[in-house]
Amino acid sequence: MYMTISTVGNGMDIPYDVWWNPATYQIDRMHAKGRIGDNYQDQDTSPLQINTLPDTGLLYPFVALSYVDNVTVRDNAGHIGQLEVFTSSNGIGDSLIYWVHPGMPLPVKIQIKERNYAITMMLLNYRR
Numbered sequence: 001m002y003m004t005i006s007t008v009g010n011g012m013d014i015p016y017d018v019w020w021n022p023a024t025y026q027i028d029r030m031h032a033k034g035r036i037g038d039n040y041q042d043q044d045t046s047p048l049q050i051n052t053l054p055d056t057g058l059l060y061p062f063v064a065l066s067y068v069d070n071v072t073v074r075d076n077a078g079h080i081g082q083l084e085v086f087t088s089s090n091g092i093g094d095s096l097i098y099w100v101h102p103g104m105p106l107p108v109k110i111q112i113k114e115r116n117y118a119i120t121m122m123l124l125n126y127r128r
Contacts, residue, residue, distance in 0.1 A: 001016070001019070001020055001021070001022050001105070001125050001126065001128050002019050002020075002095070002126065002127050003017075003018050003020070003106060003123060003124075003125065003127075003128070004016065004017055004018070004019060004123075004124040004125050004126070005121050005122065005123055005124060006121065006122045006124055007034075007119060007120075007121050008119070008121075008122075009117065009118050009119040009120050010119055011036060011037045012034070012035070012067050012079035012119065013034050013035050014032050014033070014034030014035065014036065014041070015032075015033055015034055015124065016030050016031065016032050016033075016045070017030065017031040017033075018030050022105060022128075027050050029044065029045075030044065030045035030050055031043070031044050031045065032044075032045050032109065038075075041105035044121075063088055064088060065086035065087060065088045065098060065101055066086060066087055066088065066113065067084065067085075067098075068085040068086060068087050069084075069085050070082050070083065070084055070085070071083050071085055071099070073099075073108075081101060082101075083094045083099045083100060083101055083108055083109075084099070084100045084102065085097065085098070085099055085100075086098045086100060093113075093114070093115050094113065094115070095111075095112075095113045096110070096111070096112055096113075097109075097110070097111040098110055104123075104126070105126070105128075106123055106126060107123065108122070108123050109121070109122050110125070
């Protein structure tokens with residue numbers, strides 16, 4: 001499966017092309033094209049770096065999340081839909097929020113907040 005995600009926050013503004021295996025939830029390949037601070041990159045992400053990146057939405061079936069609410073959203077084409085919002089926290093200020101559409105295999109939006117940073121990832125597109 002292929003998806004494009006955008007990671008923004010903590011000095012990052014990077015779209016990633018991601019190829020992954022939905023049977024194993026393993027990322028086969030990632031390509032980064034964007035900025036981390038003043039550094040611009042247009043390169044494949046190393047296998048070691050893939051495991052250190054913020055959650056790309058592949059782990060949400062395995063994280064204990066609590067349902068919060070439904071929200072109404074409008075996509076770029078003007079279509080209105082409903083997303084379910086789920087959250088998780090470790091009790092010391094770190095939190096994870098997922099916006100999920102029931103008909104999609106990946107979260108539409110992910111927000112990660114920790115004491116030292118906050119990162120928001122948006123699913124830009126995907127195909128099976």
